[in-house]
Amino acid sequence: MSRRNAFYAQSGGVTAVINASACGVIQTARQHKDRIGRVYAGRNGIIGALTEDLIDTGRESSRAIAALMHTPAGAFGSCRYKLAGIDRDRAQYERLLDVFRAHDIGYFFYNGGNDSADTCLKVSQMAARLDYPLIAVHVPKTVDNDLAVTDCCPGFGSVAKYVATSMREAAFDVASMAKTSTRVFVLEVMGRNAGWITAAVGLADDAGTPIPLLLLFPEIAFDEAKFLTRLDAKVAQFGYCCVGVSEGLRDDQGKLLAEAGTRDAFGHAQLGGVGPMIASLIKEKLGHKYHWAVADYLQRAARHLASKTDVDQAYAVGRAAVELAVRGKSAVMPAIVRSSDKPYRWKIEAVPLDQVANVEKKLPRDYISADGYGISAKARAYLSPLTRGEAFPPFRDGLPQYVRLKNVAVAKKLKTSFSI
Numbered sequence: 001m002s003r004r005n006a007f008y009a010q011s012g013g014v015t016a017v018i019n020a021s022a023c024g025v026i027q028t029a030r031q032h033k034d035r036i037g038r039v040y041a042g043r044n045g046i047i048g049a050l051t052e053d054l055i056d057t058g059r060e061s062s063r064a065i066a067a068l069m070h071t072p073a074g075a076f077g078s079c080r081y082k083l084a085g086i087d088r089d090r091a092q093y094e095r096l097l098d099v100f101r102a103h104d105i106g107y108f109f110y111n112g113g114n115d116s117a118d119t120c121l122k123v124s125q126m127a128a129r130l131d132y133p134l135i136a137v138h139v140p141k142t143v144d145n146d147l148a149v150t151d152c153c154p155g156f157g158s159v160a161k162y163v164a165t166s167m168r169e170a171a172f173d174v175a176s177m178a179k180t181s182t183r184v185f186v187l188e189v190m191g192r193n194a195g196w197i198t199a200a201v202g203l204a205d206d207a208g209t210p211i212p213l214l215l216l217f218p219e220i221a222f223d224e225a226k227f228l229t230r231l232d233a234k235v236a237q238f239g240y241c242c243v244g245v246s247e248g249l250r251d252d253q254g255k256l257l258a259e260a261g262t263r264d265a266f267g268h269a270q271l272g273g274v275g276p277m278i279a280s281l282i283k284e285k286l287g288h289k290y291h292w293a294v295a296d297y298l299q300r301a302a303r304h305l306a307s308k309t310d311v312d313q314a315y316a317v318g319r320a321a322v323e324l325a326v327r328g329k330s331a332v333m334p335a336i337v338r339s340s341d342k343p344y345r346w347k348i349e350a351v352p353l354d355q356v357a358n359v360e361k362k363l364p365r366d367y368i369s370a371d372g373y374g375i376s377a378k379a380r381a382y383l384s385p386l387t388r389g390e391a392f393p394p395f396r397d398g399l400p401q402y403v404r405l406k407n408v409a410v411a412k413k414l415k416t417s418f419s420i
Helices: 018-030 046-050 062-070 090-102 114-129 156-177 196-204 224-238 274-286 296-301 308-326 377-387
Strands: 004-010 036-042 054-056 105-112 135-140 184-189 213-216 241-246 259-263 269-271 290-294 332-340 345-352
Touching (some): 004 018, 018 105, 046 090, 135 308, 156 296, 213 224, 308 332
Parallel strands (some): 004 105
Antiparallel strands (some): 259 269, 332 345
């Protein structure tokens, strides 16, 4: 196989460790100089490919690329942009291949979640249809932990560590104030359809650090009367109660409680703050003083509290993506396979993209306690290893130090432009 260039892009919501995957891709590609020439990155994800706005990662030092391991967010910019079906908008795919052809790109690495897996699969199919030699590998990432086949998703372990830590620390605060002040604390976390992050909040409460805690999952229809009764009983027994709620909480008709009425670029409903809604309900119906917080970007940007397991896995899937590609494997994803819980052991295996694209992995019912308000022992056994280990970034003057790449643009070769 001849030596060709590679294209890497980040897609969707970024994470505390997506740049570790970028580091894995770039460092490994640099080790395969006989097969891979330049490594280009898309500025703002797939949009960079469509608009021929490519970044030459070769202009970055080895030290700068290594610093991606401890830098949060997307170093090259991400986007929420969903390619239409091949038969609906063939022009988009032809444009991608025109850009790839102009820059001799033979490797396509797309780092993202469900929609990104679908895009990667479609690009590989279009390349085959047009007889363009392209190896396409999806690099998994999503804080929602809802990709199929893989045991867990890079990005999730660090979010899980952050929300569990935040809830535990907040619970200590509330317990201190409950006698004369706040009695209820509500933390809203991400998770549109799958309650993995909500389940992770449950790690805050364990045998060594018991906390009166109720969890509201998107998989369990919200029952207002039952919830208020349970919460009031907790307050009566312990003096306070904490609540972890998914942004995707639904009623018994399946309607999102916090749907704002707008949709994002992928067609997903924009959610508008179920945490304060639940807190206000508690005040109105029970009269308990409350505080609430929405973890929002903080949960996925908190590189200072990242899980070492998560960092290691993020790098591993990036590295494995390149190793698969140079072996000629296309339309695949490096998946994390768990071989044991105690001790925690895992490995990487390639899975076909058609088993991943557009398949959403929900939180299993047996991961939720029988009453629907907590996590089971099975969930705890699954979640706990993913939050383990610390991988602190370097600090200076008390603050973490992150890298900002130069992101030097590659000269355009096409005469035509493309509008997004």
